[in-house]
Amino acid sequence: MPLTKKQKGEIINSVVEKFSKSKTLIFTYFTKISVEKIKKLRKNLKMKGSDFKVIKKSLLGVALEKAKINIEGIDVEKAFDAVGVVFGGKDQIQIARAVSVFARAKSNETFKVLGGAFDGQFAGVEKITALARMSSQEELYARLLGQFKAPLSRLAYVLKAVSEKRQPANAESGATTRQASLDCCL
16 A cells, blocks of 8 residues: 655654654665564664664655755665665664674675765775674773773783792891781881
8 A cells, every 4th residue: 555645754854853862874775685584684773873774765865955964975875765764872783793794694695785974974884894893882892991900910920020039038037027917006
């Protein structure tokens, strides 16, 4: 059953609203992928704070025009009838990674990334793939923490080795040293 003009207007308005709220947009197309697989993708993206919506090409074109979003580098004509759009929020790397992993899966060979936009800047397929390969914010924090921790760990090992080395030499005078340290603390 074809959509009425009112229904089309509602779809366009909801898509324009999502465009305005999203920092990340990734355009995809696919054929012959089961509904279950698309549901898994949606669930995975939802966990990352994003949404996946399938939109007819004609409605997408009107919504892009209305939202004043330029996607000249994206060939939407490759899509047969509809385009999958990922609307994302904060963590652009995780979103790009989820879409790229889904597209690379052998069982999803017909799922292709057309391109996207990050913070209003056009991103081609290569840029999205490169972003997907980058480490996430949490991974970068963990590496940075490791870099800070490494010199402190080395210092702790050196101090322990120095104290162990001095301990046998101080064994004879250990009782007087311990007594002197106790006296100073009391």
